[in-house]
Amino acid sequence: MKSKGIITIIAAVAFFLVAFASAYTVDETEQVVVTQFGKVVGQPKIEPGLYFKIPFIQHATYFPKNLLAWDGDPGQIPTKEKTYLWVDTFARWKIVDPVKFFQTVNNTVSALGRLDDIIDPAVRNFITSYNLIETVRTSNRELEGLDIDDENPRKNKRNLYSINTGREKITEGILEQAKPKVAKFGIDLVDVKLKRINYVEEVRKSVYGRMIAERSQIAEKFRSEGKGEARKILGEKERDLKRITSEAYKTAQIIKGKADATATKLFAEAYGIDPKFYSFVKTLEVYNYALDKNSSIVLSTDSEFFKYLKGDFSKD
Amino acid sequence: MNWDWDKLKQQQNTGGPKVPPDLNELVKKLKGFKLPGGPIIILILVVLFFGSSIFYTVGVDEVGIIQRFGKYVRTSQPGLNFKLPAGIEKITKVKIKRVYKEEFGFRSGGRDPRNHFPTGSESINASLMLTGDLNVGLVPWIVQYRIKDPYRYLFKVRDTPKLLKDMSEAAMRLVVGDRSINEVITKREEIAIEARLVLQKEMDNAEAGINIVTIEMKKTNVPEPVQPSFNAVNQAVQEKEQMIYKAKEDYNKAIPAAKGEAERTIKASEGYALDRINRAKGDAARFTALYAEYSKAKDVTKRRLYLETLKEVLPKLGQKYIIDSEQKNLLPLLNLGKQNGAQK
Numbered sequence A: 001m002k003s004k005g006i007i008t009i010i011a012a013v014a015f016f017l018v019a020f021a022s023a024y025t026v027d028e029t030e031q032v033v034v035t036q037f038g039k040v041v042g043q044p045k046i047e048p049g050l051y052f053k054i055p056f057i058q059h060a061t062y063f064p065k066n067l068l069a070w071d072g073d074p075g076q077i078p079t080k081e082k083t084y085l086w087v088d089t090f091a092r093w094k095i096v097d098p099v100k101f102f103q104t105v106n107n108t109v110s111a112l113g114r115l116d117d118i119i120d121p122a123v124r125n126f127i128t129s130y131n132l133i134e135t136v137r138t139s140n141r142e143l144e145g146l147d148i149d150d151e152n153p154r155k156n157k158r159n160l161y162s163i164n165t166g167r168e169k170i171t172e173g174i175l176e177q178a179k180p181k182v183a184k185f186g187i188d189l190v191d192v193k194l195k196r197i198n199y200v201e202e203v204r205k206s207v208y209g210r211m212i213a214e215r216s217q218i219a220e221k222f223r224s225e226g227k228g229e230a231r232k233i234l235g236e237k238e239r240d241l242k243r244i245t246s247e248a249y250k251t252a253q254i255i256k257g258k259a260d261a262t263a264t265k266l267f268a269e270a271y272g273i274d275p276k277f278y279s280f281v282k283t284l285e286v287y288n289y290a291l292d293k294n295s296s297i298v299l300s301t302d303s304e305f306f307k308y309l310k311g312d313f314s315k316d
Numbered sequence B: 001m002n003w004d005w006d007k008l009k010q011q012q013n014t015g016g017p018k019v020p021p022d023l024n025e026l027v028k029k030l031k032g033f034k035l036p037g038g039p040i041i042i043l044i045l046v047v048l049f050f051g052s053s054i055f056y057t058v059g060v061d062e063v064g065i066i067q068r069f070g071k072y073v074r075t076s077q078p079g080l081n082f083k084l085p086a087g088i089e090k091i092t093k094v095k096i097k098r099v100y101k102e103e104f105g106f107r108s109g110g111r112d113p114r115n116h117f118p119t120g121s122e123s124i125n126a127s128l129m130l131t132g133d134l135n136v137g138l139v140p141w142i143v144q145y146r147i148k149d150p151y152r153y154l155f156k157v158r159d160t161p162k163l164l165k166d167m168s169e170a171a172m173r174l175v176v177g178d179r180s181i182n183e184v185i186t187k188r189e190e191i192a193i194e195a196r197l198v199l200q201k202e203m204d205n206a207e208a209g210i211n212i213v214t215i216e217m218k219k220t221n222v223p224e225p226v227q228p229s230f231n232a233v234n235q236a237v238q239e240k241e242q243m244i245y246k247a248k249e250d251y252n253k254a255i256p257a258a259k260g261e262a263e264r265t266i267k268a269s270e271g272y273a274l275d276r277i278n279r280a281k282g283d284a285a286r287f288t289a290l291y292a293e294y295s296k297a298k299d300v301t302k303r304r305l306y307l308e309t310l311k312e313v314l315p316k317l318g319q320k321y322i323i324d325s326e327q328k329n330l331l332p333l334l335n336l337g338k339q340n341g342a343q344k
Helices: A002-022 A098-104 A108-128 A132-136 A151-160 A167-183 A201-271 A275-290 B002-014 B023-033 B038-054 B121-127 B150-155 B160-176 B181-186 B188-205 B224-294 B298-316 B336-343
Strands: A023-026 A030-036 A049-052 A058-064 A068-071 A075-078 A084-095 A187-199 A297-300 B055-058 B063-068 B071-076 B079-082 B089-094 B100-104 B128-130 B136-138 B141-147 B210-217 B320-323
Touching (some): A068 A108, A084 A201, A108 A167, A132 A187, A167 A187, A187 B121, A187 B128, A201 B224, B136 B181, B141 B188
Antiparallel strands (some): A068 A084, B055 B079
């Protein structure tokens, strides 16, 4: 009774083991290549679900089916104009032919090594054969510079910063160059992107220097603009002052002149009746004003006033 | 139920069913282990195990993705749900309502993210970017995203957050690479919008099942060594304004005053005119009146006027010399100059 029970249990366990060893599941993110003594048997299992194989003889090897990452080794690459850049790339890839993949590279770790060997040189080729600006910019979109209207430098800038290829085209080029090379490993390269591009340390320093120089030049421009503007206003002030005072003077003189003219006319009309009498009256008036105690007078007895002093009545 | 119990025991003792070498020994052990009433306890355990693995709850902010033997079969909604026991169906819960956040180029939390970049090269490198005019800018930003399609999110891409990180860096650099340093500093909003578009497109291309909610730009700046010179420009702008205002101040100080002064000059001249004309009229009238009377008795009036004037003038005079008309020789003896000099 007892041994029978043990046998039953052992049988059950054995059955279970066989069932377990022969069944396997394929996840949504996986694909499986079944091998029999190292030889690939049947089609790769790409669809997810439950599958069976011959236990212990056949072996299931799992490969990822989803999008995988490749991260480039960041390194220094000179551009066409020999500026050293720090370039960090990444790429996305997929195993599209698991059998080929299994036969050629076997696993993802060695696949990443192969990708290194292929993508890194491609990136290097492209970066070195273009000017820096081509890698940085994507389009010839007009850059908005500083809000100072410098005619000439801007024209130069436009030439300096205009591109023919652009970053998107360059990454496409890298992809096109690398794609056929990885296809033989059963790999599809989905995209290659430049994650980071920076100047290397030494170049960065000189770029900073350039940026500083550029800025201080702009700052100086603003300052002298300010000075110029201020001078202009001061000039306006001086001009306006002169204008205002001279206009006032002019007006005043005109008014005075008119008054003088009127006065002259009035005098002429009044005194014109008898100019002799006018001069007589006026002269007497002037005597009164002009002569004072500091004046000495020498009068002859001939004069009209003293003629009586000598008793001369003849003239009367 | 026996085989289930075995399986369970195996899992518990060996940590997995994949290691079956000393199986017989194990079974023997298990046999010896068996206690009275044991099967019932084990049975209860088994029931509990399956019971607990056939129902599950899904939180309000998530959905459950059910895979049967690895294959996706359905998506379950929030609440209590049932599935086939462990080993057959597997559930992965995905928080589709939650907004996730990735930070680039700075580290938040306590620190001021504007200037105080941690010296760690990783975060500073993430924000250092080449601009379209070949300058270097510091661009920190935040990406907020939601899982839009949990199926794609789980199955289409391995390590979706990493894809998102790499792609956001690439997208941001693509956008910044087409802008001048000035635009990078002043037009953050525009950059954020465009970067979001680029990133969303890349995410859709990769079938990542991610929806970029927003890209938020932190304070963009130039690298630290260059910052003083940028500030100097701002300062220069201020100085420029200041100089202009100073000059305007000068202008405003002088011109209205001068206008007032001009008014004064004109008014004064008007006053002069009035004065002049009135006086002229007065003088003329006086003369005319005098003349009217004079013309009636010319000689007498003339003499009278003459004598009246002398009467007024002569007493005022200092030295008076009266010389006989015949004695003309005396005149040179008079020391007129000395007399006056001594008096003064």
